[in-house]
Amino acid sequence: EATTFEAGAKWTFDRGVFNATLFNTKIKDLQQASFNGSVFLTDPRDVRSYGFEADMSYRLNDELRFSGSVTYAHARQIADAAHPGDNSRVVNAPLWSGRVGLDYQRDLGKTYRMSANLGAEYRSEVIFVPESQTRGYGANPTVAVVPSGKEAIRVNARIGFGARSQKWEIALVGRNLTNETTLAYALPGAFQAGTAVGTADLPRTIMMQLNLRY
Numbered sequence: 738e739a740t741t742f743e744a745g746a747k748w749t750f751d752r753g754v755f756n757a758t759l760f761n762t763k764i765k766d767l768q769q770a771s772f773n774g775s776v777f778l779t780d781p782r783d784v785r786s787y788g789f790e791a792d793m794s795y796r797l798n799d800e801l802r803f804s805g806s807v808t809y810a811h812a813r814q815i816a817d818a819a820h821p822g823d824n825s826r827v828v829n830a831p832l833w834s835g836r837v838g839l840d841y842q843r844d845l846g847k848t849y850r851m852s853a854n855l856g857a858e859y860r861s862e863v864i865f866v867p868e869s870q871t872r873g874y875g876a877n878p879t880v881a882v883v884p885s886g887k888e889a890i891r892v893n894a895r896i897g898f899g900a901r902s903q904k905w906e907i908a909l910v911g912r913n914l915t916n917e918t919t920l921a922y923a924l925p926g927a928f929q930a931g932t933a934v935g936t937a938d939l940p941r942t943i944m945m946q947l948n949l950r951y
Contacts, residue, residue: 738764738765738766739762739763739764739765740762740763740765741760741761741762741763742760742761742762743758743759743760743761744758744759745757745758745759752795752796752797753793753794753795753796754793754794755791755792755793756791756792756793757789757790757791758789758790758791759788759789760786760787760788760789760790761785761786761787762785762786762787763783763784763785763815764783764784764785764786765783766781766782766783767781767782767783767784767827768780768781769782769827769828769867771828771866771867771870771924772866772924772925772927773870773925774925774926774927774928774929774930775927775928782814782815782817782820783814783815783817784812784813784814784815784827785812785813785815786810786811786812786813786827786830787810787811788808788809788810788811789808789809790806790807790808790809790810791806791807792804792805792806792807793805793806800841800842800843801839801840801841802839802840802841803837803838803839803840804837804838804840805835805836805837805838806835806836807833807834807835808833808834808835809832809833810830810831810832810834811832812826812827812830813825813826813827814826814827825867825868825869825874825875826864826868826874828864828865828866828867829863829864829865830863831860831861831862831863832861832862833859833860833861834858834859834860834861835858835859836856836857836858836859837856837857838854838855838856838857839854839855839856840852840853840854841853841854844901847901848900848901849898849899849900849901850898850899850900850901850903851896851897851898852895852896852897852898852899852906852908853894853895853896853897854893854894854895854896855892855893855894856892856893856894857890857891857892857893858890858891858893859888859889859890860886860888860889861888862885862886862887862888863885863886864885864886865883865885865886865920865922865923865924865935866883866923866924866925869881870883870925871883871884871885872884872885873885882925882931882932882933883923883924883925883933883935884920884923884933884935885923886919886920886923887919887920889917889919890915890917891912891913891915891917891919892913892914892915893910893911893912893913893914894910894911894914895908895909895910895911895946896908896909897909897946899948903950904949904950904951905947905948905949905950906946906947906948907945907946907947907948908945908946908947908948909943909944909945909946910943910944910945910946911941911942911943911944912939912941912942912943912944913938913939913940913941913942914941915941916940916941918937918938918940919937919938920935920936920937920938921935921936921937921938922935922936923935923936
């Protein structure tokens with residue numbers, strides 16, 4: 738059960754829009770399952786997240802548009818009788834996240850259209866398991882072995898060519914162009930005390946994409 742209070746504003750001007758919101762959310766009995774190496778544990782906890790988010794879009798000219806967004810979310814467990822003094826971080830909740838991008842679109846005669854996009858996504862450090870199991874956190878920071886997900890910036894790009902009617906398009910797509918190595922998730926090793934396992938996000942990936950609409 739979540740209760741949220743928000744206050745925000747929206748601005749529209751000649752070439753773009755800007756939105757900003759302050760928020761305060763309390764979630765009652767949030768169930769966060771965690772694996773301790775042998776069993777999954779579920780410990781319902783009250784959680785509070787507060788912060789702000791903002792996004793904007795601005796058309797630089799008829800063919801080029803800039804957009805961006807940023808979110809600050811301070812998400813913490815709420816201490817209670819069973820967990821006195823525990824205001825630890827919430828799993829999979831980065832403090833900061835955001836993106837920026839440039840979009841380009843140009844008609845080529847009356848039949849074809851070219852489009853291109855260059856963007857970057859940012860995420861601050863994130864934990865995948867409770868602080869007590871995360872390396873560098875909790876009461877025994879040197880004992881816990883599960884690594885956190887480090888802050889990361891991922892750069893993506895796309896260039897496409899197709900029909901102005903949008904019935905077809907062929908594109909070259911690049912993801913994680915700087916080949917940033919980040920964790921998708923991590924958890925304690927099964928039945929192996931003192932170990933951790935995890936999976937990395939995709940490395941630099943280049944793809945051809947064909948879109949057909951009918």
